[in-house]
Amino acid sequence: MENILYLIGGLVLLVLGGEFLVRASVGLSFKLNISKMVIGLTVVSFATSAPELLVSINAAISDSPAIAINNVIGSNIANIGLVLGITAIIGPIAVNNTFYKLTWPVLMVFSLVIYYFLWTGNLLARWEGIILIIGLIAFLVILIRSAQKGKDQIDIEDVDETAATISYAKIFLWLGIGGAALYFGSEFLVDGAKAIAQNLGVSEGVISITMIAIGTSVPELAASVIAALKKEKAISLGNLIGSNIFNIASVLGITSVITEIPVIEPQILTRDIFWMLGFAFILYPFAYIPRKFGIDRYEGIILFVTYVFFIYLVF
Template structure:
């Protein structure tokens, strides 16, 4: 039954997330927000909602290891799985914004998360507020830089023009469907993860950083692989980095404000977070050595093999 709960939970999260993104974009057009602002902020917030609901549900139920494992595992999967597999299909080009802005912010938040957890073994409400303030500053600078430079085509393509004419009734229906699907999806996923961990004799943390993290990364993986196969557009490395920033700042920030996240498994500090820092840090040498501004098939294969090692070692240990 645990696998059925997990599968049903993931399906509902994918469906709920899709409806919520559509509703959020449609509502943003009604509020006369620019397409650039919608792409850089509203879409990013909406696509992080499945992770947010899972983390909040787990924290409220007392399973804080799932809250932390979900975010840390998703950040590892975004690089090791999504970026790696996409690079194997088609080489990824790197723009200057990646190493001048997005990557430093991601590393700052990743290292900051380590020190927050190691100093008090929890993410308090005040620290959650601090994470959201950092996110606000990041978004302000992101929009400012986007106006100064040209907004990437990837960001604008995510905002479908037909949603600008959708009716208020349809937006309301999408919000209701998305909200219900996300609520029950997160509930089923947490129940299934706890049951599976108990059945397999592994910690909830292991299930969270592997199965749940991969599951919540499936939409990004599917979209990236389809785009790469069709050669419609190059995957923006900045989009994946932005997703990691949102996971730490918004998902953990909002969750901690609602319910402080207590660190229960020390392996999160001694193992998982170091893998996250390692996958994040290695992007810089991969970006410049040996061929500059490109992550090709060989580099992609190395990243995927490293991710498989992470998943394997999580269960073995």
Template sequence: MSLLWVMLGLMLLVVGGEFLVRSSVALSFKLNISKLVIGMTVVSFATSAPELLVSLQAALEGSSDIALGNVIGSNIANIGLVLGVTAMISPLVVDKGFYKLNWPVMMLLSVVLYFFLKSGNELSFAEGLVLFVSLIIFLFLLIKGAAKEDLSSVDDVDDNLQGTTNFRVSFWLLIGAAALYFGSEWLVFGAKEMAVSLGVSERVISVTMVAIGTSIPELAASVIAALKQEKAISLGNLIGSNIFNISSVLGLTAMIQPIAVKSKEILTTDAFWMIGFAAILIPLVFIPKRFELNRVKGAVIFIAYLVFVYTTFI
């Protein structure tokens, strides 16, 4: 029964996230916000909503292991699972913006998060605020850099949403909000029940099954794009998702409800896996062939992820 709650919760989160993205983009067009800003801020915030609701719900219910494990596990899955599988299907070409801004910010935030959690065994309001402010700075630099490059097309934004009626925007927003609310409730409840039934901690379930579940939309989109041989698969999108997970999801959650570290494994194991997956990208991108993640490199990342999941359960 616990698995059913988890599956239903994940399904509602996917549906809610999709409707929230649509309504947010349509509303942004009505407010005459530029397509570039919509793609880099509105879409990014909306796609992080499922993770935010899950972490916030878990933190408010005192299940901080799920709140932290969801984000840390999702960041690991984005690189190990999503990036690994995608590169195994179709080699990825890496642009220079990866190591100039996106990767350094992801690496810095990953290390800062570790020290914040280690310093007081919790993520406090002030630390959450620091993380969120860092996101604002990152987005400012990102939009400023993109504007200089005069990017006329933003793949994440659907132009067809420009003529959406007010009624439809409101309807999508209501469906999205309701689906996200109940999806997060059911997922957290199911994760707790599953941990009890399997005799493992909430942290184990959250860094593996919950994290994989919240990464499925990115995995599906990336695999489909890779199979179609589309060049739109962006390493930057996955890196950006990791940045949002730490600075927005954990930052906002901690500002509403401080997140305590209950399982020592989060600091002694999971955080190091997250930092390790982030760090390994640089040598993989540059050695031996520069600016390419081929099938062999993808296989290495994916096998490392399987090792992480195996060691977490044992």
């Protein structure tokens, strides 16, 4: 029971910490006169990846590399199977040109690159992490230039303009609260997950690809469902794909630069990563067939049912 409380407490702190960090980051960006578009494409994306980043760094440093890797793989699977699946069931999701031309191809490239890096040498080395980070910076530069040209409608996460009026004192207070909550949340989550894995007799990788991954996807799921129920434009496919790209490039990239991540659980390379690749790949035909520029309700059902089957297989 105590371990479950650690796990839940860790997730709650991570969600709260992430929220404070996003608000503070956006406020600081406005103070520095960064455009709303750039804030949406970079600052918000980095800040919302902070919980996964802290969990992966903490896990890798505390000798739980399976949690560090599967935290990202599981989160990417949950973003598409669980979050996108449920959102599409509530209402069809529109897809724009940027998905076909830029974000989906980049997601597939990063997904295949991370598979290749882990497969060769059973290790995510420091230099490979540097390559991932450089690739992310290149992607962001192309994305921002594309948005500035205005040729394609780029999905920009809702940036709260009231953040522009926040004082420096409040910004730094929120940064402090967010940072502390993320640090302690990641500590509790990793400790709780390791203890639960031992008690249930399953691997740390299993706990991280299921419980932790679903937990860190809860904020996206809540935001998507609320937006869909209000008949507003639900969380866009572009933002979910952006989140998956950031998970691979920034979370695993930065973590492996800090400490190299070995692959100690074989099922990461024989099963889990293929599910991540499969969920990423299927988005393109789903967004093209039967009609271009949309993911329909029945496709959402397929994604969700497939995700439930994946969880069943893992356990």
